[in-house]
Each structure stands twice: as structure tokens, then as C-alpha cells.
Amino acid sequence: MSDSTAPKPPHYLDELNDVQRQAAENTEGPVLVIAGPGSGKTRVLTYRIAHLIEKGVAPWEILALTFTNKSAREMKDRIAKVVGKKASNIWAGTFHSLFARILRVEAKHIGYPSNFTIYDTDDTKSLINQIIKEMNLDKKVYQANAIKNRISSAKSSLITPKLYAQNAELLTQDKQAKMPLVSKIYTAYVARCKKAGAMDFDDLLFRLFELLQNHPEVVRKYRQKFKYVLVDEFQDTNTLQYAIVKKLVMYPKSPRNICVVGDDAQSIYAFRGATIQNILDFERDFADYGIQTFKLEQNYRSTEHIVQAANAVISHNRRQIQKNIWSHKGVGQKIKIIREMDDTGEGRRVADTILEQKSRYHLMNQEIAILYRTNAQSRIFEEYLRKFNLAYRVYGGLSFYQRREVKDLVAYLRMVVNPNDEEAFRRSINQPKRGIGNTSIEKVVALANARGISLFEALKHVALPNRTRHSADGYLDMITKARAKADTANAYELAESIARKSGLSTMLSNDTSIEGMARLENFSALLDGIKSFVDEDTLIDTDTLPDKTLASYLQNIALLTDFDSNEEKNNTDVITLMSVHAAKGLEYKSVFVVGLEEKLFPSWMSMDSADGMDEERRLFYVAITRAEQFLTLSYCNTRYRYGKMVMNEPSRFLTEVPAGAVENTSYSRRSEKSEYDPLERQRAKVTGITPIRKRGTAKFTKPKMDPSKFKPNLPSEIEVGQQVMHLKFGEGRITKVDGGAGNRIATIHFSDLAQPEKRIMLKFAKLQVLD
DNA sequence: ATAGCAGTAGGCCCT
DNA sequence: CTACTGCTAT
Numbered sequence: 001m002s003d004s005t006a007p008k009p010p011h012y013l014d015e016l017n018d019v020q021r022q023a024a025e026n027t028e029g030p031v032l033v034i035a036g037p038g039s040g041k042t043r044v045l046t047y048r049i050a051h052l053i054e055k056g057v058a059p060w061e062i063l064a065l066t067f068t069n070k071s072a073r074e075m076k077d078r079i080a081k082v083v084g085k086k087a088s089n090i091w092a093g094t095f096h097s098l099f100a101r102i103l104r105v106e107a108k109h110i111g112y113p114s115n116f117t118i119y120d121t122d123d124t125k126s127l128i129n130q131i132i133k134e135m136n137l138d139k140k141v142y143q144a145n146a147i148k149n150r151i152s153s154a155k156s157s158l159i160t161p162k163l164y165a166q167n168a169e170l171l172t173q174d175k176q177a178k179m180p181l182v183s184k185i186y187t188a189y190v191a192r193c194k195k196a197g198a199m200d201f202d203d204l205l206f207r208l209f210e211l212l213q214n215h216p217e218v219v220r221k222y223r224q225k226f227k228y229v230l231v232d233e234f235q236d237t238n239t240l241q242y243a244i245v246k247k248l249v250m251y252p253k254s255p256r257n258i259c260v261v262g263d264d265a266q267s268i269y270a271f272r273g274a275t276i277q278n279i280l281d282f283e284r285d286f287a288d289y290g291i292q293t294f295k296l297e298q299n300y301r302s303t304e305h306i307v308q309a310a311n312a313v314i315s316h317n318r319r320q321i322q323k324n325i326w327s328h329k330g331v332g333q334k335i336k337i338i339r340e341m342d343d344t345g346e347g348r349r350v351a352d353t354i355l356e357q358k359s360r361y362h363l364m365n366q367e368i369a370i371l372y373r374t375n376a377q378s379r380i381f382e383e384y385l386r387k388f389n390l391a392y393r394v395y396g397g398l399s400f401y402q403r404r405e406v407k408d409l410v411a412y413l414r415m416v417v418n419p420n421d422e423e424a425f426r427r428s429i430n431q432p433k434r435g436i437g438n439t440s441i442e443k444v445v446a447l448a449n450a451r452g453i454s455l456f457e458a459l460k461h462v463a464l465p466n467r468t469r470h471s472a473d474g475y476l477d478m479i480t481k482a483r484a485k486a487d488t489a490n491a492y493e494l495a496e497s498i499a500r501k502s503g504l505s506t507m508l509s510n511d512t513s514i515e516g517m518a519r520l521e522n523f524s525a526l527l528d529g530i531k532s533f534v535d536e537d538t539l540i541d542t543d544t545l546p547d548k549t550l551a552s553y554l555q556n557i558a559l560l561t562d563f564d565s566n567e568e569k570n571n572t573d574v575i576t577l578m579s580v581h582a583a584k585g586l587e588y589k590s591v592f593v594v595g596l597e598e599k600l601f602p603s604w605m606s607m608d609s610a611d612g613m614d615e616e617r618r619l620f621y622v623a624i625t626r627a628e629q630f631l632t633l634s635y636c637n638t639r640y641r642y643g644k645m646v647m648n649e650p651s652r653f654l655t656e657v658p659a660g661a662v663e664n665t666s667y668s669r670r671s672e673k674s675e676y677d678p679l680e681r682q683r684a685k686v687t688g689i690t691p692i693r694k695r696g697t698a699k700f701t702k703p704k705m706d707p708s709k710f711k712p713n714l715p716s717e718i719e720v721g722q723q724v725m726h727l728k729f730g731e732g733r734i735t736k737v738d739g740g741a742g743n744r745i746a747t748i749h750f751s752d753l754a755q756p757e758k759r760i761m762l763k764f765a766k767l768q769v770l771d
Numbered sequence: 772a773t774a775g776c777a778g779t780a781g782g783c784c785c786t
Numbered sequence: 787c788t789a790c791t792g793c794t795a796t
Contacts, residue, residue, distance in 0.1 A: 067786095121786085140781090201786085272786060374784045396785090430773095437773045465772075581785045603784060619785085641783085 012047055012082050016040070023294040024048040027055070027228070030286035031259040032279070032293045036325040037310070037625035038301025038587065041261055045232060046075050048259065049090065050082040052228055059089035061227040063248070066094055067236060069560065071585060075232075091226070095241055096201060097559045099208045102222070103199070104555065109215050110207055115417050115551045117198040118558035122402065123423040124148055124200045130426075131188045134445075135181065142179055150174070151186050155202040156240045156273040158209065161187040195454065196422040205240045212247045223251055233585075234262030234282070238273035246285065256289050264321045265314050268581060268619045270611070279321070299325050299625075301587050303332025305661040306624060306631050312658045314621045317614045334663040335624075336632045337654065343595075343639035347380035350592050350634060351388045354575065357590055357630060365391055367589035369576040371623050373601040377594065378577050385575060395578040401557055405508060405519040406526050410554070412498045416482045417551045420454040429459075432507040434471040440464055478502065491550040492534045496527060529557075580623045591627035593620070596635040597648035620653045633657070713769045718746055724767040726750070731770070 013021055020040055023033050024047040035041035045064070053059055066072045072093045080087035091098060100118065107114040119127070128144045128151075154164055164170055165183045174182045193199065199207060212219040229249050231237065237245075249258045264276045283291060299307050307327040314320065338353065340346045350370060357363050370381050375396045385392045400406060408431050414424035430436045440462075448458035456479070459472055478501050482494060499505045508520045533553050576588065595601055601620065606612030624631055635650050718724070722734045732750035746767075 269786075271784090376783060433774070435773065439772055468772080579785060600784095605784070 012050060016043065016047060017298060019294050019296055020044050023296070024051055026292055027052055028255065028257060030256050030289055030291040032282060032291060033259065033261040033296065034293065034321055034323060035261055035263050035296040036299060036323060037263065037266065038299040039296035040300055041296060042071070042075060042078070044296065045230060045261060046078040047082070049230065050079050053083045053086065057228060059086050060091060061225065062090045062230070063226040063228070064090060064092040064230045064232070065098065066092065066232045069094055069097065071232065094559065096204050099204045100555055100559065103204065103208055103211070106211055106218055109218060110211055111194070113197045113418065115197070117196065117414055117418045117421045117424065118204070118555065119193065119198045119200040119423060120558060126423055127192060128185065128189060131185055131192065135184070137181065142185070147179070147182055147185055150182050151189060152202050153273050154186065155206045156238045158240060158243065161190050192422065195420065197418045197420045205244060209240060209244050209247065212244065219247060223248060223254070228257045231260045234260035235264050235267035235276050235279060236269045236274045237278050238275060242278045242281065256286060265618055266584065266622050268584065268615060268622055270615050295323050297324050297326060299327040301628055302327055302625060303329045303629055305332055305334050306627050309335055309657045309661045310621055310625050313617065313624070313653060313656045316656055317617055318610065333630055335657060335661050336663045338632060338634035340634065340636040341638065342636050343380050346594060346634050346636045347384040350381060350594060351384035351390065353632060354390060355388060363590055365573045365575045369578065369583065369588040369626065370592045370594060371578060371580045371583050371626065372594050373580060373603060375579055381577055381594070390575055391573065392575040392577055395576065396582050400522065401560065403522050405523045409495070409499055409504055409523060409526055412502050413495055413550055413554060415456070415479050416486050416494065416498065417554055419456040419479060419483065422455055425455045429475060432503045434475065436468055436471055440468050486550055490534055491548065491553050492527070492531045494550055495530045499527060580619050583626050584622055587626055587628055589628045590630035592632045592634065593623045594634045596633050596651035596654055598651055599648065601651055602653070617653065713767060717769060718767060723770045724748065725770055726767055
């Protein structure tokens with residue numbers, strides 16, 4: 001959308017079409033913006049905020065809630081282009097991060113420490129399993145995942161453990177699922193989180209709601225503060241999120257300056273409790289206060305065949321807000337449909353088509369995306385892209401912060417900040433092994449439960465055999481000493497010293513396998529991350545954070561996803577592989593939507609209900625509307641699932657794409673023989689495509705050199721001026737070495753990177769000197 | 772009492 | 787394809 005080429009930028013409102021402009025200028029009172037795909041929604045939001053600021057509204061009086069850190073950052077950057085630096089004072093961020101920020105300030109009102117820990121899904125599951133075990137229940141019957149979902153949706157519907165226990169409907173459901181004690185587990189879970197000083201993701205919303213509900217002086221404060229509230233992706237908010245927003249803007253004499261932007265057709269998070277009912281409720285709730293509705297219907301992203309296909313597909317859904325999405329970008333290319341015999345063929349054919357498109361239309365890698373329903377589908381595409389020497393990056397799957405080695409160190413850091421953190425205790429107490437096994441931990445748990453104290457406290461007093469006592473004391477001493485420094489010391493020094501004293505660094509350094517080296521890489525990348533948190537601001541959004549202590553570092557990373565990380569990935573020319581969910585809000589010149597088969601897309605989980613099917617169709621709608629010029633849909637007859645070959649029908653969604661928008665070479669003309677040539681298959685076998693995704697290996701496509709040939713030099717051998725090789729960053733030159741003897745830090749210039757300067761701790765990073 | 776190993780069962784959607 | 791379980795050696 002860079003059609004404005006005037007030398008002097010015109011007044012910013014001139015860059016908007018009529019409807020967009022009205023949506024941006026009508027700043028007072030409740031506003032609902034229904035925004036089709038590619039209709040300039042972000043543009044409206046940013047100009048609206050810019051307009052508010054130009055009119056004299058203070059940036060900190062504006063609350064803009066988004067779903068991802070990325071879109072918050074983008075929005076701020078774009079606002080800054082109009083109003084300058086003060087844009088950074090806007091309260092723009094995700095629901096979770098902004099609410100965590102408020103909760104830290106107001107924690108005392110709800111009996112939480114302001115250093116509260118945020119439990120991620122793994123912590124949550126592990127705690128639930130723990131409770132199940134303590135209650136002597138069969139974990140095959142009581143599945144942690146299912147229970148987590150029950151608890152999560154209870155919280156999202158504002159149902160406390162108490163209300164749950166009184167809710168006949170929920171109790172009946174649990175009985176039918178043969179899990180009558182879910183209510184008890186829920187109660188125990190909430191108590192344990194509280195005791196541990198921990199909140200899970202839902203708590204960040206739930207506790208904030210409680211806070212606003214029960215503390216009039218607090219709610220008054222924030223109502224006064226936030227004079228204008230904006231919500232992006234409103235179709236993906238759940239009941240609880242909307243309840244919080246209402247708390248902030250609905251009160252006597254409120255100006256009700258609330259603007260929500262969304263598209264019912266792109267609602268794809270119902271499985272997490274999101275409901276488009278919120279849009280309908282919004283219209284009802286604010287009907288008496290002069291609600292204004294604007295529909296953005298012009299699609300600036302895609303050519304007409306694509307828009308036409310999208311409209312046709314979505315019209316199969318039952319209810320929707322009426323709108324007429326149109327494009328004036330010309331008819332463009334027709335949609336290509338690829339059919340293959342099996343998933344391997346699909347992988348090869350997609351990679352082939354990419355090569356063809358690249359040469360014919362001069363596409364860059366970064367203009368291409370492969371979108372799939374489930375992350376597990378990525379493997380085959382990775383294999384072929386690699387084989388064809390096409391650079392790619394996979395989003396999703398195991399994120400950096402979920403890696404074992406990263407979580408281990410983070411667990412120690414969490415203990416330093418909040419010693420009551422039960423999950424961090426369990427993870428750190430015997431990692432690396434220090435001879436405190438299950439039996440000892442059982443004793444600790446027993447004592448903690450008996451006296452109602454934390455595990456950490458219990459460890460101090462529990463009776464243990466001498467040897468075990470000794471290592472326990474070592475652990476306690478380490479955490480206690482670090483805690484003493486936690487408020488004053490720089491987060492990086494603290495983390496680095498813990499990494500050393502815990503024995504984690506030594507343990508990882510001693511592992512010389514390739515996976516081990518990759519783990520060490522990740523481990524030092526974490527330390528590097530903490531370092532840049534401390535001295536630069538590049539890593540994270542400091543505006544949403546009050547300070548730079550270890551506590552706020554942890555708070556921040558708990559809410560980061562794979563998407564938000566720092567690396568140079570945004571600037572490198574790579575093909576994007578991601579799930580359709582992850583692709584929401586993004587756009588690419590050429591998009592491949594793959595695996596279009598019944599039971600896969602639409603997913604088998606959703607096929608038994610009409611609501612589920614509608615959601616799958618919206619998901620498909622989101623997928624195809626990511627494409628600007630080229631859209632390719634693919635499916636195959638058989639594929640491996642759970643290690644077994646299964647037959648698939650083509651997805652019903654394919655039949656919903658109008659024939660007029662589809663290239664007619666596609667369905668059946670291409671001879672199946674050539675695609676299923678046994679010789680060709682045999683050849684593929686012989687070429688031996690080896691799987692490249694191993695657990696714990698770095699995520700980048702191409703290692704800069706063959707890891708098996710990589711021979712790192714000793715840290716002491718590294719000098720200024722040397723040309724060195726780093727497994728992930730490639731070749732670079734040492735420009736500076738500083739730090740003390742045992743802790744030398746090299747500044748290295750990697751000219752291939754977008755941000756070439758890296759500071760790397762020599763004791764962790766492995767570097768090979770090149771001659 | 773702990774830790775490493777090996778074999779088995781169960782599970783893998785999306786945040 | 788991995789996360790538990792149970793066994794055995796220390």
C-alpha cells in the first residue's frame with residue numbers, strides 16, 4: 001500500500017479513502033469498524049490514534065489493545081511516523097502484556113507479590129498433573145490437557161472455583177466425561193498458583209477483572225487514565241476480555257470513547273473462547289450512546305480472482321455481517337490447484353512451483369508463504385525447500401523459550417525473583433543432577449503441604465540424609481545469595497553468575513554432540529538476550545515495562561512468542577512456513593495453502609459441528625486472503641499421519657472456490673502417471689532426503705557451514721582482527737574484545753546480518769578461527 | 772536413594 | 787515420533 005508517492009507527505013488523513021477517513025476522524029463515542037481483509041484496518045487505527053494526539057490527547061491516555069506484540073509494535077512505529085517520539089507513550093500492547101503491567105503495580109490489592117511469576121502452558125500442565133497425582137487420580141482418565149481447557153474456559157467465562165462447584169451444568173459435563181473431580185482440581189489449582197505467587201495466561205485477564213470489580217478506587221484510576229480505548233481484532237476477543245474493556249469504558253457519565261475493529265469473517269479463535277457474539281453484543285451494549293459503524297469493504301491487497309474466490313467461499317457460512325468486499329487491482333492471475341498422489345509429491349510440487357514462480361515473476365523468497373493447518377505438516381516442505389536450496393523459516397512449533405536448556409536457566413532466574421514459584425523449583429532443584437531425586441522431593445512436598453509453606457522454604461527444614469542435605473544446602477545458598485543481589489545487580493550479571501554456579505553452563509559445555517552444541521548456542525543466546533535487555537533496547541518493547549530488573553525481564557519473556565523475537569529474521573530473504581492461524585494479519589505476493597483435504601483442513605476435530613465447520617471455513621478464508629497476486633491450493637490423495645498411510649478426500653473448500661477463478665490446467669489434466677512414476681520415486685529414495693529438523697537445533701534454514709566440520713577454538717585463542725566462523729551467524733570479524741580474563745566478550749561484525757554487530761561471550765559461544 | 776537405561780504406550784491441531 | 791515407567795547398577 002505505497003501508492004502515495006508525493007514528495008511532501010500530504011496531510012495524513014488524505015491518505016485514506018472516504019470510509020477509512022470517517023472511521024479515523026470520528027473519535028468521540030462508541031465506534032465499530034468492520035474491516036474486510038486487506039482493507040487498511042491498521043492504517044485506520046494508526047491514523048485514528050495519530051489524529052487523537054494531534055488534537056491534543058495525551059499519548060498515555062490512549063489504550064490500544066492488540067493480539068500480538070508484533071502488531072502493537074507495528075502500530076506504534078507507524079504512529080511515530082506521524083506524531084514523532086511521543087508515540088512511545090501510548091499504552092499499546094497485547095491484552096496480556098498491558099494487563100500484566102497493571103497487575104504488577106496493583107498486585108498488593110489482590111494479595112499477589114508484584115514480582116509474580118507467569119506460568120506458561122507447560123507450567124500449567126505440569127502443576128495440574130502434580131495435583132492429579134497428589135489426589136491419587138488416574139491420569140489416563142484425568143488428562144491434564146483436557147482439564148487445563150476446562151479451567152481455562154471457566155476463567156474466561158468468569159467462573160471461579162466456587163461458582164464452578166455450584167454449577168450443575170458443568171458438573172454434569174464433568175461426570176459425563178468421567179471426571180467428576182475437575183471442580184476439586186480447579187480449586188486446588190487456583191490455590192496452588194496463588195501460593196506460588198504465579199498467574200497463568202488466563203489469570204492475567206481474570207485477576208485484572210477481579211481487581212477492577214472489587215476495588216472501586218483502582219477502577220476509578222484507570223477509567224480516568226484511559227480516555228480513549230481501542231481494540232484491534234475484536235472478533236477474537238473472549239467474553240472476559242470484552243468484560244474488562246466494558247469495565248473501563250462503561251460507567252455513569254463516561255464519554256464511551258471506545259473503538260473496536262474487527263471482521264467476523266476472520267474469527268478463528270473460537271476454540272480458545274473467542275466469540276463473534278462480542279461484536280453483536282457491542283452493538284447492543286452501546287446502541288443507546290450513538291454508536292457509529294463503518295464498513296471497510298475495499299480490498300487493497302489482492303487481485304480480483306482471489307477476492308472473488310474468498311467471497312464465494314465465505315458465503316457458505318451461515319450467519320455473517322453483510323458486506324461486499326471488492327478490489328480494483330485487476331483480475332490478476334487465476335488460482336492454481338495442485339493435486340498429488342501423496343504428501344511427498346505435494347512437497348516436491350510446491351517447491352517446484354515456487355522455483356517456477358520465482359524465475360517467471362522474479363519473486364523474492366520473502367514474498368512467498370506456505371500455509372498449513374497443522375504445524376506437523378511443515379516437515380516435507382522443509383525437506384524439498386532445502387533440497388532446492390531455497391531459504392526458509394518455520395514459525396511456530398517449539399519456540400525458543402520452550403527449549404529445555406532455555407527453560408532450565410529461566411527456572412533458576414524465576415527462583416531468584418520469586419522463591420515460591422513451585423514449577424521453577426521442581427525444574428531447577430535437580431537440573432543439573434545434584435542428587436536430589438524423587439524421594440527427597442516427595443519429602444519436601446509432604447512437609448510443605450503439612451506446614452502450608454513453599455517448597456523452597458520446606459527444603460530448608462526437611463530431614464534429609466547427609467549427602468542430600470549437603471547438596472540441598474548448596475542449592476538454597478545459591479538462590480539465597482542471588483536473591484540478595486536481585487534488586488541491585490544488573491540482570492545480566494546475575495543470570496550469568498547463576499548459569500555458572502548452577503552448573504548448567506558446565507553441563508552444556510561438556511556435551512560435545514551436535515545437539516549439545518546447539519543447546520549451548522541457545523543457552524548463550526538467552527544470556528545474550530538478557531544482555532541486550534540490559535543495555536540496548538532492541539530486544540523488547542521497553543515502553544510496556546517499568547524497569548530493567550530480572551523480574552521485568554522474566555515478565556516480558558513469559559509473554560513473548562516465536563513471532564516476537566529479536567533476530568535478524570525479519571530482514572532476511574526467506575520463504576515463510578507457518579500455520580494459517582499464525583498468518584493472520586500478514587500478506588504475501590504468493591501464497592500456497594497446502595493439505596486441503598477432508599479431516600485435515602477442515603480438521604477432523606471440527607467436522608462434527610456446524611459451528612466448527614464455519615470456523616474452519618473462516619480459517620480457509622483467512623488463508624486465501626493473505627495472497628496478493630498468486631494463490632496456489634494443494635492437496636494429495638494419501639499422506640502419512642501418525643506413522644500410518646491414510647487416504648483423503650479433497651477438501652470441500654476446494655469445491656467452494658468458483659471455477660471461473662481457477663486455472664483450468666489444474667484438476668486432472670496433468671498426467672498422474674508422471675507424478676507417480678516409480679522411477680521418480682526411486683530416484684527420490686536414492687537421493688536420500690534426510691530429515692533436518694532435530695530437537696534443539698537452531699531454527700535457521702541453512703547452517704553457515706557443515707556442523708560436523710566445525711571445530712571451535714578455545715576462548716583464549718580469540719583475538720581482535722581475526723576472521724571467525726559462528727555456526728548460526730556465519731563469518732565475521734572480531735572488532736573488539738573486552739571483559740575480564742574469565743569473562744571475555746567479543747564484539748563481532750557479521751557482514752551478512754541485518755544487524756551485523758553482535759556481542760558474544762567467548763566462554764559460551766563457539767567460534768572457529770579462519771585463516 | 773538416585774540415575775541412567777531401555778522398552779512401551781499413548782498421542783499430534785490452532786494460542 | 788516422545789514422554790513416562792520400571793528395572794538395575796551404583
